[in-house]
Amino acid sequence: MKKLIKNYLKKHLNCSHPKHYYFLRFLSEMVKDDNSNNRVFAGIARFMSNNRINLPFSDIFVIDNIIYVYTLRPGLWIGRGGETIKKIENEINYNIEGQRLDDYSIQLLEEYKNANYHIHHCICVYNDF
Secondary structure (H helix, E strand, O other): OHHHHHHHHHHHOOOOOOOOHHHHHHHHHHOOOHHHHHHHHHHHHHHHHHHOOOOOOOEEEEEOOEEEEEEOOHHHHHOHHHHHHHHHHHHHHEOOOOOEOOOOEEEEEEOOOOHHHHHHHHHHHHHHO
16 A cells, blocks of 8 residues: 555655645655654755754655655755755765665755745745836
8 A cells, every 4th residue: 555655645746846745745654654754854954054044844755766856945955956856866875984774865846826826926026126
């Protein structure tokens, strides 16, 4: 059953604007692996701490070897030419000695239909006046 749910999630979470994000997020909780989540969270926290950067996100979850980041600002996660996202993946996948431990990749999901998005958009409009 977990394999079916994981396949369903991978199929429907691959676009940048998932239609039913909250339902898919609910399903992801049924198949989550706490150990992989903790490793990924620690890697992202280490990257942010070492680089003194705070990347905005609303949610992060892991399904198999794909890290889904639900964020209002995916461009900040990508960086110039994909530089930031590659560094984060390296921080998660490699240990201090440079040995590859995991094979995670990051998939960004852009927030666009929630209050956070609309408020941010309104602030940008008001600042233009």
